[in-house]
Amino acid sequence: MSRFARRALFALAALVPFGLGRPAAADSFPSRTITVVVPFAAGGPTDTVTRLVAESMGRDLGQTVVVENAGGAGGTIGAQRVAQAKPDGYTLLLHHIGMATTPTLYRRLAYDPVGGFETIGLVTEVPMTLIAKKDFPATTLAEAVKVIRRDQEKLNYANAGIGAASHLCGLLLMKAVDAPMTTVPFRGTGPAMQEVLAGRIDLMCDQTTNTTEQINSGAVKVFTVTTPERLPALPNVPTSTEAGLPEFQVGIWHGLYAPKGTPAEVTARLSQALQVALRDPKLIARFAELGTTPVAQEMATPAAHRKFWLADIAKWKPIIQAAGQYAD
Known part of the structure; x- marks a missing residue:
């Protein structure tokens, strides 16, 4: 699907650790409830995606994964909370394309919008x-x-x-x-x-x-x-190209993050659980009803996620600068 499929070939090397089995140091993780922060209000699209993923991940992790909404300031309030949380894997962030635009939109932040996070894996592009x-x-x-x-x-x-x-x-x-x-x-x-x-x-x-x-x-x-092709969930809705506005195309990708310094074996275990969740037939079916699909398994890894994220930061920077609209 879209850009994820084109990047999958470059992410194959990121799968090697998972083929070797679960890291021994991660055997005790998790031992309690995990919180996933959504930096937007309840009932929104990112909230919907997060709740589906959290439920499925919780089954694989053997622990409850709760979702907490911390909306406001274009997603930066929730992101700051996670960036400043203890890097132990128990406080995570599920955010969308805003993670690629925040570094340019906000010139002054109380946290590092790139260096403050460890990537876990991409989830979907909506x-x-x-x-x-x-x-x-x-x-x-x-x-x-x-x-x-x-x-x-x-x-x-x-x-x-x-x-x-x-x-x-x-x-x-x-x-x-x-x-x-x-x-x-x-x-x-x-x-x-x-x-x-x-x-x-x-x-x-x-x-x-x-x-x-x-x-x-x-x-x-x-x-x-805003897609090149019509969606199965909305078969009668034309694409922007069909409707005569081909320049109006955008997809909103989502990714899972942990605070900077979270141990690699913990992010690996979380990424493994994310990959299991994205293979869940119930999640796939619900995503389809909502007009989206999970990313390819190769993209639900820390390395592939980071590569994609940094490339999108570079893509949006000149667009935002040309518009001259900043959040601060």
Whole structure:
């Protein structure tokens, strides 16, 4: 799938430790509950992905894996908490593409957004959808673009704060249609979705894990998916290319992190559990319902994750700098 498959060949070497069996020093880990911090509000797309992964990982680890939401400041509040946590494997972070944009968006942080973490493995790459309130005066992307260009000063667009996936997607949308809108930040896309459903927000760009059920129920309008191909979960929704806006493409990847200094044998054990979770038929089926799939096993490793993450930081840096929008 997408970029992960193209990088899988370069990550094969990362599988060697797992072929040799579980590290002996990790035999006592874990011995108690593990907390996975989601740096966004409950009910949002990253929260949904995390809860599915946590449940499955917990079965392999033989311990409860709880999810704790610490939203705000574009995901940096939750990330800071994990970066400053004890590096013992019991406090983890599941974050999305914001981990690649934060180093540029934020010029002053109380933690190191790159050096403060150990990578555990990638999880999934989720497509985005452009949705609108039910009575938005358009039914196709072409019609929506006309309305946006005509009424840009009157329309409002929701996001989960600077650096959130919805913010990045909105930047690409407004650049593609050359029409800025009033943006309304929320503490997460869960609360933002409630405002769209209530008709108080006009538009939002969000991950399929948060929009598929609302789209299929008819609770919101949908104009496009930001993928090269249509999604099985949304077969009647055209791609941005089909809809006439090929430059409007973005996928939101997710990864699992531990604080810097977490022992290698612990991150290896966590990565092993993540790989088991991503093979779980129930998780795969639920991901499919939400319009996404797990990454290839080769990408759910610390080495492959770090390589991919650093490459995406380099990709987004000039885009953010050109936009001139910073969170601080």
